[in-house]
Amino acid sequence: GENVEQHPSTLSVQEGDSAVIKCTYSDSASNYFPWYKQELGKRPQLIIDIRSNVGEKKDQRIAVTLNKTAKHFSLHITETQPEDSAVYFCAAWITGGGNKLTFGTGTQLKVEL
């Protein structure tokens, strides 16, 4: 079936450094790629998303890039802060065989002081 691969599974950075999380997808018809942040014991919440007709989108310290040809997209967090520590999930909207959101396996980001 269609899947989304996410790397790395864990990421540790120093406060103020940048963090990059990468995802690849298999369905070439996918046209929407959201990123979710999940704090411990909480529900996932959308932090940024990108559509397939856009190559890059930025919102303050967070940016997402999309390479449709290579079928991969990335989350970039600059000037990381302790409150950025969480699990981050990428996802791709799959249209083949029904309309559904397929998630990556998650990245545990730890921002150390």
Add this chain to the structure above:
Amino acid sequence: NAGVTQTPKFQVLKTGQSMTLQCAQDMNHEYMSWYRQDPGMGLRLIHYSVGAGITDQGEVPNGYNVSRSTTEDFPLRLLSAAPSQTSVYFCASSHTGVSYNEQFFGPGTRLTVL
């Protein structure tokens, strides 16, 4: 608006028992879905619905049933609970089943099957 609500928050079942996880949304969303979250495996889609009376299977549907009789409610039924169904279950909804719509998640139900 309460958004997406789920009950119960926690549940312990014995193998073979059945139960229903409740999910409701008050945003008049057409699209609703159920995910399970297991360590290291992300969020996996169980079932989804693009509107009242319409449901479809996701990635891991076995052992679960759903129905969508109203726009607001989307219950998930475990027919005969198994230890492999121990997980955290999230319900989500979005305006429509077309992409570009933010999925809003409920607070989750933590289920343990002994």
